[in-house]
Amino acid sequence: MKHLAIFVVAALAAAPALGQSDELIALRGMGSFHVGGRVADVSGRPIREAPLPDGKTQKVDPNGSFLIEQMYVQYFLPAKKHGKYPMVMWHGGGLTGVTYETTPDGREGWANLFLRKGWDVYVSDAVERGRSGFAExxxxxxxxxxxxxxxxxxxxxxGAPGSFQSAKGKRVAYPGTQFPVDDYENLVRQLVPRWLTTDDAILRAYVAEIDRVGPCVLVVHSQSGTIAYRAALARPDKVKAIVDVEGTLRGDASTAAALKHIPIIVIYGDNVEKSEFFATQHATNLKMVDTARSVGGSVEILELPAMGLKGNSHFLMMEKNNAQIADIIEQWLVKKELTNNSQ
Amino acid sequence: MKHLAIFVVAALAAAPALGQSDELIALRGMGSFHVGGRVADVSGRPIREAPLPDGKTQKVDPNGSFLIEQMYVQYFLPAKKHGKYPMVMWHGGGLTGVTYETTPDGREGWANLFLRKGWDVYVSDAVERGRSGFAExxxxxxxxxxxxxxxxxxxxxxGAPGSFQSAKGKRVAYPGTQFPVDDYENLVRQLVPRWLTTDDAILRAYVAEIDRVGPCVLVVHSQSGTIAYRAALARPDKVKAIVDVEGTLRGDASTAAALKHIPIIVIYGDNVEKSEFFATQHATNLKMVDTARSVGGSVEILELPAMGLKGNSHFLMMEKNNAQIADIIEQWLVKKELTNNSQ
Structure with missing residues (x-):
C-alpha cells in the first residue's frame, strides 16, 4: 500500500442540501483517456465554402485521413477500494456518461454513489456521442x-405516451413518479444526437475499454444493455457481472451457455406494461431468464415495484430514490461475491 | 522586453514520476450540470426514413420543439480551498473540456493539477461540442x-506547417518539442467536430456559467480566449482574472477601459513567428498590451521561450512541462492576490 497516504476523512461541519453527502471523497486518482478508433479516408469530395458569422465564408476541404470511432472514458479511483473489480458504466441511446453524474435535480448520481462505496468507476461516452466525437x-x-x-x-x-402535451395543455406524470419532474429540462439538456447505425462501432470501443480496464463489472442502461451482452460474449473471461437497467438481452441457448458463469441482473422500474416498447423488451428478457436457467446460467429480473418501490421511470440512476436503488445493486454485488468484504 | 512580467520560477523539490502525484485527492464535492440553452422549433420538414443496421429504415420526424445551445459543466471541489475564486476552464475550437484532463501521454492535466493546488475547478464543453450536444x-x-x-x-x-506528411514520408516535430509526440493520436482522438458560426451561442452559455458559478478566474485556450474577453465585458464584476493560453484579445481603448480592473495574461509557447496565424494573433495581442496600458489597465504577455522554456506548441496544458507551466500560472495568481494565502 505504499502509494496510499494515510487519510482521515473529515466530516464537513455544514451538510449540503439535497441529499449530498457531507463526507469527503478521497481519490487515489482520476483522469480520462480515449480507446479504440481507426483511420478512415475521405477523398473526391468537393471543397466547400463554410459560412462564417460575419457573412463571409471559409474554404473547408472535407477530404483526408480521419481518426474515427474512438471512445472517451473518464475514471475515478477511490482511496479505499471495496469492489473486487472496476465498475464500468455505459449509458443509453441519445445520452452520454452524464447519465451517471449529478441527477437532474442536483443530487449525487451513481458515479459518485458507487465511488463512495469504494468502486473504481469508469464512465464513458459511446462512439459518436459526447466527448467521443462524431465523423464526417x-x-x-x-x-x-x-x-x-x-x-x-x-x-x-x-408519464404515459402523449402525456407531455396532454389534453390539459400541460405535462402529466405518472402518479407518484420518482423522476424529479420539476427539473425534467435538465434531463433534456443531457440528450445528444445519435446515429441508428453505429452499434457495431460502439461494441468495438466497449471491448477496447474492457481490454484496457481489465476484468470488470458492467453497469449498463437501455441501448447499452444489448451491447453489453455482446461485449460479454466477446470477452467472457473479463466481464464479471452485468447490471442492466432496462436493456434488452438478445441471446439464445448458445449465448446463454457461453455466459452461464456471468451473473446478470436486469432491473425494471414501474409502468412497464403501459409501454409497448418496454413490455416487449421485458418479455424478451423474461425468455432469457428461462433460456439461461435451461443451460445452468443465471439471468435475474428485478422488478422494483414488486419490492415496494413504485413510480420509477426508465432513468433509475437519476430518480429521487436513486441512492436506494444503488444500495440494492450493491447488495446484489456483495451476494455475488464481487466485493472485497461483506460491508 | 517590456511586455514580460518579472517572474521567479521555483524549481520543484521532487518531481514525481511522469507528473503523477502519489498523494490522494480529497474532494468536498464533484458533479456536473448544464447551463443555458433555449427552446427552438422546427416545422415543415418532411418525415424521413433513417437507415438501420439491418438494412431496414425507421421513420424519423425531424419536427418539433428542441432544447438547444445548452452547455455541459463538470466540477471538482477540493477539501482544502486555496483559490479565492473558482477556476473556470474553457477549451479551444474543435476540442472539449478533455483538454484539461489527463495529457495525451497519461499524466495529470491542469484540471487535476489546479485541483491539487486547492482551486475549485469547473471544466465545460462549449456549445455544440462534446457533452453539450448539437442541434438539428x-x-x-x-x-x-x-x-x-x-x-x-x-x-x-x-511541427512546421506541412511537417506531418513531410518529404521524408514521416512526421517531423520542431526540435525539442514539448508535445508528447509519441502519443499524438491521443490528441487527435480528443478532437471533435465544430461549427464556425456558434461563437455567440457559446458566449451566452459561458456567461450563464459565470452567473451560476459566481466570481471566478478564467483559464482559457485558443478560441475561448476571444470569447472570454467578451464574457468579461458582459460580466466585468464577476471575472476576476483571465489566463489566456494563445487566444486572441479583440478589443479597443473602450473595452480596455471597461476591463482595466481585471488582470489579463496571455501565455505563448515557442515557434510563434513560424506560423502566420499565430504571428498575426501575437501582434494583435501586443497591441492590446499597449491599449490596456494607455487606459490604466493590465494585459501582460508571457513568452515561455524568453523564460527558458523552449519547444512548447499551442497545447501548453498537455505538454511534458505542463506542471511547470501550471506553477507559473499559480505564481501569477498569487501575485495578483487571487489566492487565500501566499503558499
Missing part, C-alpha cells in the same frame, strides 16, 4: 436523430 | 468541420 457524414451511415423536448417524457415512462 | 441541421448555421489526422500537428506548431 459519409463515414457514418445515415444521419443523426434528435430528441424533441417531450420525447423522453413520453417514451421513457415519466 | 437547420438550427445551426452551416455545417460542422472535421479535423484531419495531421491538422493539429501542422496548424498548432507541433
Amino acid at each position: 457524414p459519409e463515414l457514418f451511415k445515415g444521419e443523426p436523430v434528435f430528441a424533441t423536448l417531450g420525447f423522453a417524457w413520453d417514451s421513457y415512462r415519466i | 441541421p437547420e438550427l445551426f448555421k452551416g455545417e460542422p468541420v472535421f479535423a484531419t489526422l495531421g491538422f493539429a500537428w501542422d496548424s498548432y506548431r507541433i
